[in-house]
Amino acid sequence: MVTEKPSGLAARAAALELLTAALSGRNGLESALARPANTVLEPRDRGFARALALATLRRLGQIDRTLDARLSRPPPDAVRNILRLGAVQALVLQTAPHAAVAASVDLAASRGDTRAFKGLVNAVLRTLLREPPDLSDPEALAPPWLFARWRAAYGEAEARAIAAVIADEPAADLNLRDSAETAELGEALEAEILPGGGLRTRRRGDIATWPAFETGRWWVQDAAAAIPARLLATQPGETVLDLCAAPGGKTMQLAATGATVTALDRSAGRLKRVIENLARTGLSAEIITADAAAWGDPRTFDAVLLDAPCSATGTFRRHPDVLWAAKPGDIASLAAVQTRLLDAAATRTRPGGRLVYCVCSLEPEEGEAQVAAFLARRPAFAISPITAGEGGAPVPSLRPDGSLRILPHHMTGGLDGFFVARFRRVD
Ligand SMILES: C[S@@+](CC[C@H](N)C(=O)[O-])C[C@H]1O[C@@H](n2cnc3c(N)ncnc32)[C@H](O)[C@@H]1O
Numbered sequence: 001m002v003t004e005k006p007s008g009l010a011a012r013a014a015a016l017e018l019l020t021a022a023l024s025g026r027n028g029l030e031s032a033l034a035r036p037a038n039t040v041l042e043p044r045d046r047g048f049a050r051a052l053a054l055a056t057l058r059r060l061g062q063i064d065r066t067l068d069a070r071l072s073r074p075p076p077d078a079v080r081n082i083l084r085l086g087a088v089q090a091l092v093l094q095t096a097p098h099a100a101v102a103a104s105v106d107l108a109a110s111r112g113d114t115r116a117f118k119g120l121v122n123a124v125l126r127t128l129l130r131e132p133p134d135l136s137d138p139e140a141l142a143p144p145w146l147f148a149r150w151r152a153a154y155g156e157a158e159a160r161a162i163a164a165v166i167a168d169e170p171a172a173d174l175n176l177r178d179s180a181e182t183a184e185l186g187e188a189l190e191a192e193i194l195p196g197g198g199l200r201t202r203r204r205g206d207i208a209t210w211p212a213f214e215t216g217r218w219w220v221q222d223a224a225a226a227i228p229a230r231l232l233a234t235q236p237g238e239t240v241l242d243l244c245a246a247p248g249g250k251t252m253q254l255a256a257t258g259a260t261v262t263a264l265d266r267s268a269g270r271l272k273r274v275i276e277n278l279a280r281t282g283l284s285a286e287i288i289t290a291d292a293a294a295w296g297d298p299r300t301f302d303a304v305l306l307d308a309p310c311s312a313t314g315t316f317r318r319h320p321d322v323l324w325a326a327k328p329g330d331i332a333s334l335a336a337v338q339t340r341l342l343d344a345a346a347t348r349t350r351p352g353g354r355l356v357y358c359v360c361s362l363e364p365e366e367g368e369a370q371v372a373a374f375l376a377r378r379p380a381f382a383i384s385p386i387t388a389g390e391g392g393a394p395v396p397s398l399r400p401d402g403s404l405r406i407l408p409h410h411m412t413g414g415l416d417g418f419f420v421a422r423f424r425r426v427d
Contacts, residue, residue: 009106010042012085012107015052015085016085016107017032017037019057019084025325027325028321052093055092057324058169059141063088064084066087066128078111079114082114082121083124083125087128089103091128091135101126104122105118143324146323149363150162150362162409165414168414172201172207173220174189174219174220175226175249176217176218177218189211189212189218198392200223200413222416223392224360224415224417225416226253227392227404228418231386231420233257234257234259235259236257237259239302241303241345242307244306245271246263248278251274254285254305255278265289292345293343300349301348302350302353303349304345304349306342306357308358309334309337309338310360311331311334311361316417317414335365335370338359342370343378346374349425351380354384354422357423359419368405385401385422394410402421402422404421406418
């Protein structure tokens with residue numbers, strides 16, 4: 001829910017910029033949030049603009065169906081985006097209907113490319129309010145091609161349950177440097193304790209001002225994202241390689257176990273975030289900038305974690321833009337990258353060592369199919385079955401072969417969709 005009260009046009013204009021950027025391609029929203037035009041806004045307007053853009057992205061599928069039914073021909077993109085924002089304010093958020101319409105008409109009037117359409121904006125939004133659409137169908141929340149994939153992979157009921165989570169605004173999940181502090185920090189942060197030991201809080205606002213952030217006793221990490229590193233159960237004195245490490249959530253988990261961690265990523269820019277995160281939490285790791293598949297170092301490790309680049313369709317709760325940025329062709333090209341990186345991870349695992357592979361994707365080509373192909377081409381590796389509830393994994397996510405297919409509705413309040421498999425090198 002949008003709780004910040006906007007000061008008016010500036011906040012809505014900023015929401016329009018964010019929505020436009022989010023729909024322009026992968027990482028569009030993230031880049032737009034970091035642009036000076038956004039960061040110079042009053043914190044209240046910035047918060048409102050972000051929350052409105054995210055709420056619109058969460059409801060985009062339903063809102064577009066509703067608008068399409070009321071538009072005789074497609075309007076220019078900027079006009080459609082103003083209509084989307086107005087419809088979400090009026091139908092989903094608690095904005096008074098007349099205020100949502102008036103604000104949308106003002107926004108259209110404020111721009112040269114939309115001014116001529118302010119009458120259309122007014123008429124369409126008023127019709128919507130007179131005959132409010134039914135926004136209860138979860139299938140309409142997802143892009144049709146993705147919903148069809150989920151139905152094919154998991155069946156109708158599961159696909160609908162996955163899609164229903166798209167509309168929900170997620171809580172903040174935190175992971176702790178020291179599990180002995182769970183009760184104390186849980187109370188300070190007004191959080192519930194999650195299976196596996198993380199915290200979940202409905203607090204809002206700038207996390208840097210929350211208790212114990214500055215002293216680095218926790219970091220933000222989704223409940224599902226925290227599971228893979230726990231499954232390596234690394235011990236002090238062991239060596240562990242985190243192969244796609246940035247921004248470092250899993251690196252911090254591994255370092256907090258006392259293991260000797262090497263954190264590798266090909267992006268120097270993203271590795272800066274790992275360095276900052278380690279500095280804030282007082283943890284340490286060796287940092288390597290390299291392509292995992294071309295890294296010339298001859299070392300092998302007791303444990304290897306591969307959190308591979310993927311379509312990220314499982315992260316739609318915090319990043320609803322991924323649903324609209326993802327394209328069908330991405331999945332096959334990312335699967336080819338994952339195959340290459342899994343082979344690199346295998347080469348780095350010492351005989352007798354363990355390897356965890358994970359992706360924050362709901363697509364079987366990036367999960368189950370990768371594991372089947374890996375086992376077929378690498379007889380030196382066997383699945384090391386994960387046990388029910390291990391690492392805080394929701395029990396329904398455990399597959400018969402001992403890997404995890406975590407779906408977003410597997411935990412009350414939701415969690416990211418993930419696939420996780422653990423292997424042991426047996427030769
Ligand atoms: C899913 S993110 C990793 C998230 C991270 N493990 C965490 O928990 O914070 C994937 C990362 O893989 C990195 N990456 C992509 N291709 C790579 C490659 N060939 N070699 C090394 N890193 C790569 C990206 O830069 C990105 O930071």
